[in-house]
Amino acid sequence: MQNTAPLLELNDGHSMPQLGFGTYSIHDVDLLGEAIESGYRLLDTATRYENEAEVGRAIAQASVPRDELFVTTKLAGRDHGRENVRPALQASLERLGLDQVDLYLIHWPLPNVGKFVETWEALVDLREAGLARSIGVSNFLPEHLDAIVGATGVAPAVNQVELHPYFPQAAQRQADASRGTVTQSWSPLGRGTNLLESPVLRSIGEKYGLGPGQVVLRWHTQIGAAPIPKSATPERIRTNLSIFDVTLDEAAMNDIAALETGVRVGGDPAVHEEF
Helix, strand or coil: CCCCCCEEECCCCCEEECCCEECCCCCCHHHHHHHHHHCCCEEECCHHHCCHHHHHHHHHHCCCCHHHCEEEEEECHHHCCHHHHHHHHHHHHHHHCCCCEEEEEECCCCCCCCCHHHHHHHHHHHHHHCCEEEEEEECCCHHHHHHHHHHHCCCCCEEEEECECCECCHHHHHHHHCCCCEEEEECCCCCCCCHHHCHHHHHHHHHHCCCHHHHHHHHHHHCCCEECCCCCCHHHHHHHHCCCCCCCCHHHHHHHHCCCCCCCCCCCCCCCCCC
């Protein structure tokens, strides 16, 4: 039986798979197709990843109908500003070979540029125009959320942020939840760290018959987050999705919480610039 992720209800009435496939640095159409055939229904890409065309080809070649897939892409920093947003999304749609994305995100707030509010206003317009079913943000801090919601009255459906046991973002998750915004986890397995070598995770995994990565992904889903792991290994692609038949107990969740270091592996949204 093929595994698929449960759905999370978004604040705009749509729904999104709780676990998706991250495509950062992946250009192999066959590998992307493997993810779809393995049961992933959410594919996460971005203009900055320079692989929207490959993601689009995988979607076109898949045996799964388009309306069963949830496709996310993101606006690059160079396209901030009201006049740039619609052409940027139209270019993404052309590369993807789609008429609409299921979720369009502002990739980074770029507060030093100072255009994220007007950029969000343009995303609201794109949603109304039907080019994006749902709209959201990525790497937005609570003060950035305050600014865009204050200007438009529209809260993001999703805020995609760095989140893993070393950096669990409790305050950010609470800020998102207070607005009805789903927190989606990038780098959910702590890319570039020794997280998956943790004896704590290995011990929990032995108890539940899971690998360390599966333990971490189940932790994400049990705290209400929506992880988007990336893998270039077909076997791991499949096993990352097969986590929903197990529930970690309170002791395991507490042990994972104790791994927190407060250290990011990526940029700080208060100052990070990426164009």
